[in-house]
Amino acid sequence: MNAPAASHYFAGLFQFAYVTNDIERAKAVFAEQYGISKFLTLPDLPGEVYRNGRQVTNVLKLAFANVAHNQIELIEPVSDGSGIYAEVLPESGFALVFHHVACRHYSRDEWQSFRAGLDEQRHPIAIENAGGPASFLYLDERKTLGHYLEYMWLDPQSAEMFASIPSN
DSSP states (O other), X not given: OOOOOGGGGGTTEEEEEEEESOHHHHHHHHHHHHSOOOOEEEEEEEEEEEETTEEEXXXXXXXXXXETTEEXXXXXXEEESSOTTGGGSOSSSOOEEEEEEEEEESSHHHHHHHHHXXXXXXXXXXXXXXXXXXXXXXXXXXXXXXXXXXXXXXXXXXXXXXXXXXXX
């Protein structure tokens, strides 16, 4: 299958994600500095991902806020088996670091077509989920763009959770 057209790599762009070492303080920064105060905060979520051909476990605290047609995601790594989140944080002191943008596919067929057409030589996969209700992967675009690109497809249950994210 042919690789997706370059413009398709940004189709469905909807989310800006930041990694932090203190999710409550990061939410306070967004409230005080940007007027974004309503977040859906999820409990620590374990998830299995593949990185460099091996399965590892990430445990993350997540918070989401919708702003117009976009979404803010805050990520605090509790246990970062993949290293993809913790690697951007300093050894000490509070940090809030831009990490990735995310693009969403709205059908399983669209997701499968996108996934099958990826040119992994040009756009290496940093991590990919190892099952579960959502399908996602991160492309390591740090050399070109300075950040990761995330792509996802959500099953109906996960999409329902996304629909409950508060608007600001």
